[in-house]
Amino acid sequence: MFEYAPAPESRSVVDIAASYGLFIDGSFEPGRDGNVFKTVNPATEEVLAEVAAAGPEDVDRAVAAARRAFDGWSALPGAERAKYLFRIARIIQERSRELAVLESLDNGKPIRESRDVDLPLVAAHFFYYAGWADKLTYAGFGPDPRPIGVAGQVIPWNFPLLMLAWKVAPALATGNTVVLKPAETTPLSALFFADVCRQAQLPPGVVNIVTGAGDTGAYLVAHPDVDKVAFTGSTAVGRQIARTVAGTGKRLTLELGGKAANIVFDDAPLDQAVEGIVDGIFFNQGHVCCAGSRLLVQESIAEELLASLKRRMATLRVGDPLDKNTDVGAINSAAQLARITELAETGAAEGAQRWSPPCRLPERGFWFAPTIFTGVTQAHRIAREEIFGPVLSVLTFRTPAEAVEKANNTPYGLSAGIWSEKGSRILAVADRLRAGVVWANTFNKFDPASPFGGYKESGYGREGGRHGLEAYLA
Template sequence: MASPNTAPGTGTGSASGHPDNAPGHAGSPFAYAPAPESRSVVDIAPSYGLFVDGEFTEAAGGKVFKTVAPATEEVLSEVAQAGEEDVDRAVRAARKAFEKWSALPGSARAKYLFRIARIIQERSRELAVLETLDNGKPIKETRDFDVPQAAAHFFYHAGWADKLAHAGLGPDPRPLGVAAQVIPWNFPLLMLAWKIAPALATGNTVVLKPAETTPLSALFFADVCRQAGLPKGVVNILTGDGSTGAALVSHPDVDKVAFTGSTEVGKAIARQVAGTRKKVTLELGGKGANIVFDDAPIDQAVEGIVTGIFFNQGQVCCAGSRLLVQESVADELIDALKRRLTTLRLGDPLDKNTDIGAINSAQQLAKIRELTGIGEAEGAERWSPECELPSSGYWFAPTLFTGVAQAHTVAQEEIFGPVLSVLTFRTPDEAVAKANNTPYGLSAGVWTEKGSRILAVADRLRAGVVWANTFNKFDPTSPFGGYKESGYGREGGRHGLEAYLDV
């Protein structure tokens, strides 16, 4: 694995050896040169207020907190901490705006969503750099996935805005009112789009709280809303910690709650809104199984495994964090996977060659270290490619655990980091039983050349989305959500509209 502390193009190799013709290896004539994206393309203000009723304003209590760059621990900006008074002010602004917004024809609302989508595209370079700085993920992921997908969600839902009566949700579906939306730090801009686009398309107004560690792209989006001419109060953004989210969810004038985040917080929200009239969707944790049968194309499967667990440093709720391999090909696949991991490049997230960026926060890094330590103590065999980590920032090398049993902590608990647990199976029945032996049920993958096996296995997996011979592929037209402790409700597609409508 190439190290950020070595000269560009000089990988440190690994215990299993580094192929001489691998990109970036010291002996390769095709060594990578530095390819940094300039951070000067985006202006970050020294401080930000709350976005309420179309204007930026200070928090009533005057409290602020700092947001830092995970790759360097540099303070990026100071952000307002919303309290209960600010939450009430934002909800009142959204309630007032709802009267006119919901009365607009769907075609008129669609125009605003189209404008927002186009502005996201036009300002994509700014957004990609900002997201990488604030989150720590590689620029090639924010540039090629996060920002394009965010724009696609607004384009897609703009198309639905004047067709709701034809969505199969009744002849006259009506918006619910004010939507309280709380999003996580792993995909700040994309989760914002997943939440706001369907809410606006269906005629609701929004109060959104971004994660405490990644507020900047949501505040950037507030400026996008103003640039698009969105009426005041239709979108309000409150920055803050967990207390801000709790106050927003519990506000009596909120009609809809949408939350993406940890299962623990999701359970607390479910208890909090139980017995109220609020409609709720929860998209929570996961421990996705990636199942590789003996007839699968090994090289293709390895690429899918890497995408499944090391995309966004494994900080993905639907990550393929459990690899289930048929015994007869386990050694071959694991050897190929280890060779592939030696070619991944860890380092500056703003470098376009970087594959593995920084962990989002010190707290998350501590959790990953704790759980991987438990994995070793329980007897699983740990392996990582040789890698020199930067001296500042929050970093964790890609890690494999082999010899993993079903009862091991690394096979049961969501680590939310670049850590893959490898288990083996002999028969399809055993693969399904092991895949379903988890409290979660968000995602799964099946690798085989037989279409009949894909359908037979997928039908028995208790997961909200099952990928066949691929992993982590998303589209705004396809619904996403989970079973069991991965939550309930769907986001995206026609099914996701229902969560924002009185049908």
């Protein structure tokens, strides 16, 4: 077999400053209390930059700036707001190589994913919602839909720039202003986006970015002058936010965890299904809320499918995220690596059979080999809890009814996949799955025109598509 020669993307295309302040009212400012934190490259543990940690006073300033900007921004005709969104989208396209390298450095994801998936989707979301800005009266939300006000948005570390686009683009298109808090471990692309806003000459205060840890997000969510809260992250934090917002009159959308079932029937195209399984769980190191982390395979083909899956996993290249040949990059943080490791050890201790392909992991940084567990039952923790890493639990079924029952036997309901050559079977099974998104003969495919969101403990509300406008309109 041919070996791939190293094909590293150049780091020199991105210029990371030694320190960053908060982006408030159109300019970067230090935090009032002087607290800072470091963001590191998870592949090397090298410190990339020092970033200001916003305290309550900083959040107050950011929300006040957004409130001041709201009257002017919301009064603009939709076509004028669209011009800014189109401009932002084009600048993102122009700077996509720089932003892709930055995302891989700060997050640990392979450059081919940030370059070929994240960045094109980020630009596409701004283009898509720019198109909606002057058509809101035709969106089906009443004859005179109005913006809500100031949106407080808290995003996770797994898709930092893409989650920003999912939140910011519809908020701006509908005439709201934004205070956004990126994740503590991946703040850099949001701060670079602040520079994109300045480059697009977005009016000061329309977008504000406050960096910090969980307490910064908690200040923002609880702020009395925030009208709308949007959160993507863990179910545990989502519950806290729902309690905080309850009774305040604030609008709330939550996109939380998942434990998606990827269901393979005996008539599925097996080679195609194997690619979908690999993409479903090892894409972005499994740091995907809608990851296909439970493989439900029909008993009669389980042996053949698993043999093929193991052969395919043996070809996955784990290593430098900036190498264009890398398939699986670094785990985002030491804390996340510890959680993945603990749950994987629990799976083995509870009697499931663990297998990973032979692969040499780098000595520095946070790494976990792609792993599958067979002999898994519904009672195993690895089949119930969200691992948020490159770990696949394999269960079997005999009938479509059993597949549906096992797929729905989870507190989550974000996504699912079905593999079959029969369209009638796909539609019949999809109709019975309690999941917000069901993919047929594919997995992890996103489009800005398609709504995304969950049921049960995976949250409520939808992002993307026409449905994504609703949360930002009164």
